[in-house]
Each structure stands twice: as structure tokens, then as C-alpha cells.
Amino acid sequence: MKWISGLVLGLIVLAVLLAPVISPAGPDVSSLRHAFEGPAPGHPLGFDSAGRDILARLLYGGQNTLGGALIALLVALALGIPSGLLAGYYGGWFDAAAGWLVNLVMALPAMVVLLASRAILGSTVWVLMVVLGFLIAPSFHRLVRGIVAGVRGELYVDAARVSGLSDARIIWRHVLIVVRAPIIIQIALVAGIAIGLQAGLEFLGIGSGDTPTWGAMLNEAFKNMQRDPVLMLWPGLALGLTSGALVLLAAGLRDTLEDPGSRPRTVTPAVPTAVTPAVTPAAPTAGPGERAALLSVRDLAVAYPSGEVVHNVGLDVHAGEILGLVGESGSGKTQTAFSILGILPETGRVSRGSITVDGTEIVGLPEKRHRELRGTVVAYIPQEPMSNLDPAFTVGSQLVEPMRVKLRLGRAQAVRKALDLLSLVEIRDPRRVFDSYPHEISGGMAQRVLIAGAMSCEPKLLIADEPTTALDVRVQAEVLGLLRRLQRDNGLGVLLVTHNLGVVADLCDRVAVMREGRIVETGTARQVLHTPRDPYTRMLLDAVLPLEVT
């Protein structure tokens, strides 16, 4: 795609540059008797309404149209990029002033300004193109400023500053490299727009008299549309092809330039350990025998297009029991939890095994049936409190909604129950929190709200994915206490995903230790923490830093 559009563009530019060679006749030679005539030898595209050679006008017109757009583009680049760099990197008063100016220019309707400037500056196309450059410069300023301000906040720029690099050097080494690709893409896009605007102006007859341009040719063709619509074809095609190729080029460039450079925040191959413990032959997981009534997982495998990430996992959670699922990042513990809830990302799927929740087999269960279980039988407490609340709705409406849908409660009843839930999770001013938006409450408060949400439809099983990891220690201790109380009072079964062995000791009855998608050890919390059987578990425990109380 990008090669084709690049080629088309290159050919157009080449043809336009070689206009005197390809069409020696010149654009202004007219012979009225040929007016509207079709192709003839030496005139492959025929003649226009004044009997001028269409090919010649097309090629010379291209010089004016493309040249004008080029001027506008250069002006815009010269203004927009340096100012964007400075504003983004240094911020402060320059940024404020530039931002204000940019808003001013962006509030100006380009076409009206260009028409007005023509009244002031006369009808020289080149001058108008400089004005057009001013008008489109803000798009570059904004783009560059935004990216640079983002990079400016990156830790590697701080690190470079601390390393003693000068600003010029930092901009050269770290900042320009990031803005390069977006600028190239933007150039292609803006060039297309500039050509369109330029041709539009010419179409309105703003150009200087008889100078051939694609816009002027279209204007002439438009006037003769009833008589000879074919006249529109060639300038229209030239214009459409050029700007189309530019936009497609931009799209192609975006795909190639932007993807490899973006940083992969998600999956990192985690092979950090120096010690490789002996491989345990068979995972001593819960055998195929007796299965727990509340949650039972057997031989579970989760696969992504890139491969299997969870293999042969088996675990059981009984009513009134907390099972800790422990492992380091990438061990597959969250994937296991998501499979039970049926909320794996789009590309992931349960490829093997059996999961029963409250007696219902959910592997292969239609989505609609599975959905009926969520909220009322099995509920979810996520890790990050802030990002798991919808920022556009109040806390209250987010609590009320599932109760109205799942439990079919009336509005007043649901509101009353939501307020009760907020008191239940030990929020002291339920009414205020009910009416707040997520950004108005603290992280600890938000986590309590999410716990209240999980409890709202009276589930039997909670899946808690690192529910306290994002919290400060003292808030963590309080939330752990809350979870314990809720679990005891309601006789809940809980699957608690965590990497923190202290949390396990605090809360869990039993533990399953996961490593690289497999369960390596299962047992009571006391047994696993105090007399671990698997060498990996032992290594995890050895890595725990001591924190004795005196």
C-alpha cells in the first residue's frame, strides 16, 4: 500500500517537474477551433474550452498547485516544529503564550481568512500560500508539543539530565527521535489538506488570472459541465490521486514507523532468577477425585495465539474457605482467575479442562448463561482501584446498576441497598461517597467501593485479584481485615490471587503456588509457609525480607 502510494506520488511529481520535456507546447497556446475536441496526435488528452492542450495545462498546473502546497507546508513546518519543541520541553510562559496563539489561529476559519487576505495582499498565489502556512502551523505545534511534553516527563529524560547531559543534547538524543515518525506522518496528511485547500482557492477563482492550476482547470470544467463533463476527469483525477496517495502514504507510514518503537508494557519474558530449581515431575495438585462443590478447576489450560500460558491447573475452593493463589508476574495466576470469571481478553481462551462453579460446568457454557452466574454466584475484586471504576459515572450509580439489572430491584430499593453496602465496607460517610465521582475519592476508598460492588448481588464465591497490592500498607491492613470479616459473616469462598506471602499468612486457609503456568504445590497455609515441599516455594520464602517486631 505504502509503496504503491509512494510510487504514484513520485510519478506525479516527476511528470510535473518534467512538464517542459513531456509537453513542449506550453499551457497557454490556444486555438479556438480545437475547443472541446477529443484526443489528437500530440494532444493525448484533448483540448479544453479555449482550445488549449489539457495535458500541458495539467502538468504546468501541477507545478503551481504542488509548489503552492509545498510553500505552505514549509512555512508551517518552520513555525510549528521549533515552537512545539520549545513549548513542550520548557513549558512555562512560552508554552502558555504559544498555546494561546495556537488557539487563536485555530479559531480562524481558513477559507474566510484566505479570502480576506486576498483583499489585503492582492491575488498573488505565493503570498496566499504563506498565509496558509501560518494557518496550518498549529497542527504541527500541537502535535510536537504534546509528544515532547510527554517525553519530557519520562524517567529516561530525567536520568539523562542527572547524567549531566545538556538540554540540546537531550533534545537531540532522546526527544527528536520520538517526534520524528509522527512528524513525517503529519507532513503527508497536512500536505494532502494543503493541496485540497489550495485547489479550492483556485477553484473559487482566487488565482492570478490565467495561470494554469488544477483548481482553475476544475473551475473551468465545472462551468462547462453540461456540455463536456469529461473536462473534469483529468484535473479531478490528478488532485484525487495526489491527495489520496498522500493520505494512504501517511497511513502506511504510521503502521511501519509507530509500531516497533512503541514500548511493550505488557508481556516481558521473565527469566530473572539465577537459581533454577529442580523440575518437579508431576504437580501435586488436587487429583481427579473429589471436587469441591463451590469452585473446582481441573486440568485447565489457557491459550493465546502466541501459545499456552496456563497448563493443567487444578484447584478447589470450598464454601467458607480462602484459597491463596500465589506466584510471580507471568506465572498465569491472573489468567486462571479470569478464566473462572469468563473475562479473558479477546485473543485468549480456555483451551482444555473443566471449571465448575456452584455445580455448573462453565467451560463451553454459552456466554449468556455464564453471564447469569457473574455477580450473583461469582464476583470479582480487581487490583487497581482507580482504573476499575468508570470515571463518567458516580460511585452510587455504578453500585446501583448491577443490582437493578441482576436482582431486578427498584430504584429506591437499590439506592438503599447501595448505601447499606457502603456502610458494610466501613465507609463512614456513605451518602457523600455515593454521590462522588471516582476521581473525588482516595484509592483505599475506591477499593472499598469495588468490594461493595462485588458483594452487591450476594455472591457465594469471590475472585480477588491482588486486591491490596496498589494500596499503602496501613490501608492494606484495614482492607485485609474487611475482607476477612465479610468472608466470615457471609460464609464466602474466596480465591485470592496475590504475590505477597504475608497476605497469604494473614488471610488464607490454603495455598496453591504457581510457576510458569503450572501449580507446583498446594497445601494449608501453615504447611506451605512453614514446611514447603517444592524448591520453588522454598526459594520464594527465602526471598522474603525479614520484618521482625521488637
Add this chain to the structure above:
Amino acid sequence: MTGFVVRRVAAGAALALVISMLSYTLLSIPHIDVARQLLGQGAAQELVDAKNAALGLDRPALVQYLDWLAAAVRGDFGTSWFTSENVLRAIANRLPVTLSLMAGVTLVTALLSLLLGLWAGVRRGRVDRFVQILAVTGYALPGFLVTLVMVWLFAVELGWFPAIGYIGLEESFTGWLSTVTLPILALSVGSVAGVAQQVRGSVIDVLRQDYVRTLRARGLPPRRIILRHVLRNAAAPALSVLGMQFVGLLGGAVLVEQIFGLPGIGSMTVGYTTRGDIPIIMALVMISVIGVIVINLLVDILIGWLNPKARLR
């Protein structure tokens, strides 16, 4: 919220003031001898001077501007130098045409791009590719070129709509509809392409958010999650693109009105600016700038309503 609106209105007024000042200054750089143009090349110098004095052009530019400003804030934009028309009345006669175009385009854009963007963002796959191609094409082609092709196809070849002319809404509704349909469609192509693309992008973005997963885990039906939560969060960025497109739309209106021979603000701009008729040009510039400012204000208020976090700014 009130404070936010007040601040934005004040900023908008300041912007309009600065633009009026700049425009007036630029326009009064004397290069066209208006009086001589009015009276003809052969007119005696005394007559020209008298005309200049009558128009107030013999005074310093600053005084002229302050005079204009004082009248303008009272709603008096003066009379045209060339036709002696009352400027405000001339504009008021033509405004409904342009406004109905704008309203039509905004409506078509909002509906179509929401539909296409949501569809592409949620379904992905083949639907997505179709919308993507549509968007790139719509974006790539210069608006007036699309318009010309539409005129040729629907008016000249097929004869479904009149190629030119305007029938007022007060005269006949069907007549009006037949004259504005093609212009509105022509103007909508580009803006639908741009906004649909943005809706698609932000829908995909929102679908990846943690809270959407949590809503799924609460057992809410997907349709409800999409129509209530995804749509609302995705609408804000789409709205700001719609607001930005408005400026471009004004330019598009100039061309489209010219092509279809619609008696709106756009064609008026082409007609009057060429002659350096300062009262008219100033009024046209101000009306479009104020239009842009008002639209952006409305967009900001809407975004603030959709996304409470934005109200902080």
C-alpha cells in the same frame, strides 16, 4: 461548572477582541483606494478626498477601529461601502441558508459517525476494515472535488436533484429539502470520515479499560455496557474532533455554496472580500470567529457533562 463556563466565555470574548483588532489593522493597510474605485478612475481628486472623508478613511486606523468596535458591540456593523446595504441585514438574510447547512451536516455527521465508529470499534474484523477504508477515502479527497463529482452524478447525469439554486424553508419544505440535500451530503463526507475514525479509536480504547472488564465481571449484558459506559466515555474525544471540524466546515461551506449557487454566508464571502469592502469583511470574519468560539464552548460544556473529570480544567 458555572465557574468553568464563565472562564471559557471570558477567554472567548478576549479571543474575539484580539482577532477583530488584528483583522482591522491588516485590512486598513492602505493599498486599495476604495474611494477612487467607487467613483471611477476619472473622478477628480477633490471628490475622492471628500468620499474618503465621508467614509471616515482620512482618520488614523486606530480611531477607525475604535469607532467600528464601539458600534459593533452595540450590534451595528455599518453599511457596505459598495452597495450601501446595511451589513447586519445583508448577513441576516443569508445566515439561515448557512445555518441550515451547518445544522444538517452536524446532524448527519453525529449520527452516521457514531453508528459507523461504534460498529467498527465493537465488531472489528471486516466491518472495521470497511469503515477504515471509507474513512481514509473520505479524508483523502478534497471536499470540493467530492462535491463536483456528486453534482455531476446526482444532478447532471441522474437528475435527482437540482444542480443549482435554493428554495427557502418558508416557501416549501420539499423544495428546500431538494436544494440542501446534496450540499449537506457533500459537506458530510469529510466530517463523517474524520469523526467516525475518532469514534472507532476511542471505542477500542475504552473497551480495553479495566473498568469495562469489571463491568463484565459484574454480569452486565454487553449491549448495556456498550451503550451506557463505552459510548459515554468514547463520546468525549469524538465531540472534540467534531468541534475542531467545524472550522474546516466553514471553509467547506464557502466552496459548496459557491458550487450550488446557494445564497449563504459562504458565497457572500467570496463576492465581497475581493473588493476590500471592510465593513462587510469585518462582519463576516467576526461572525465566523464567534461561531467557532460558541461551538467550541458548547463542545467543552458537553464534554464536561459527559466526563466529570474534565470539569476540573
Add this chain to the structure above:
Amino acid sequence: MNALLTVEDLRVSYPGRGWRAPRTQVLRGIDLSVAPGETLGLVGESGSGKTTVGRAVLGLVPVESGTITFGGERIEHAPRRRRRELARDLQVIFQDPYTSLNPSRTVGDTLAEPLLGMPGARARVATLLERVHLPADAASRLPREFSGGQRQRVAIARALAIGPRLIVCDEPVSALDLTTQKTVLDLLREIQEQTGVSYLFVSHDLAVVRFVSDRIAVLRDGRIVEELGARGEPAHPYTRSLLLAAPVADVAEQRARRQAFMSLDLK
């Protein structure tokens, strides 16, 4: 004691959000000192200002009032030129090993950055990689090819490049897995033994801070509530609550701690 770094009555504030909003006080008078070869741990919850102390010492945030003395020289308002020279003695390791390395530059480039224009930079890079136990061919690879722990080793190597006297460690292990955390902390201690570098070690995790520090300062709301030795007995109730709130991997002991924390009853 001849301190390498002394901070006296340090105050930092940020502009408030919105127009004419009052400035937010982040640090409200911090006093601390770090001796050569010593590690001072700074511990506190989010919003306590612990990270800001480190950034102020590095000159990354403007100091409102107070003094920062480094090697006998006042540096709180050091001009940029002098700051650049100070970089030889004063270095940093950031928290997030994913954003503290430029994703589009090779590890070798990143490590050579502080050495620009010095002879033998390439050889020095190889020595640095060896010192942080990374393979020599790491120099030609991009950060994304490494795990979190390995990236943090690269960041440590960068900090060591010109042989600094003080390294500000800003939550250097909090983004890492448990086992990786331990090996990175061991590496930091090993380097201190070899080079005698001082650390200003910022973390929210009391266990981590106690593992590496000689002394610990506890921050809350921009003030130091207590300073104690690494094995010292916390006297301040706030420090006690921090200590008791952190769960330990021992069922019986954790039960006792939980009860002790509940009985503290403070907010």
C-alpha cells in the same frame, strides 16, 4: 560526623490546580544527612513526599527554601552548568525499569551516555555490565529484550558509570518480583562494599528499607516523624503502625501482628 549530604529545613511546594489555587506543600521542613559509605532509608506512604526529597537533591524539582549541602558545597540552587558537573558525583536509580530506559536506544548507548566524549567509553561499558552481572553482549540489545530485573541492573550500571559518591535510589525494587527484588538489593549492597558509595534509599516498603539501610527516616505529610537505626525500636506510634501493618509470611506471627495493629487504633 563528616556528612557527604546534608539537607536542612528543606521545603518544596507545587502550584495548585486551577487558577489562583494555593500552592500544595509537599515538603514542610526536612532535615537529614548521609555519611560517606552509608545508606539512609527514607520510608513513607504515598503522598508523604519521600520521592520529592530525592528529586530535590538531584535538582529535578525547584527548592522553595532550605539548604542542600553536598560534599561541602551548597547545591540547592546550583546553576545548570554546575549541575552537569555534579552528575559525576550524584546519580540516580528510578523505580520503573520500563520507563527509565529509552526504549529506542541500545543498552550500550544508554550506558555510554554519561561517558560521552571520554576515552575508552566502550571498554568502560563492558566493565559496567560485568559488574552488574549482565552478559557482555547486552550492550548491543534494546531494553525491551530484558526482564524487569535485568533492566534495573542496566539502570544501576548507568548510575555507576562515572563512579559517583551518592546514588539516589527511588523505589528501585518496588516494580520487581520477590525473588528478583532480593538479588537486586544484594547487588546494591555488594556495590556499596566495593566502592564505598552512599545511598539515599527511598521506598514505601519498610522491609526493603530495613534490609539495605544503616539508618531510617520515616516521612509523613512532608515531615520526618522519626529517625531510627535499621534495627532500632520504633518509638513513634506512626512508625509502629507502619511496621505492624506490613504482613509477614508466618501464620502465627502474622496473627499476633494483626491483633497488635488493630489495637493501635489510630488514623
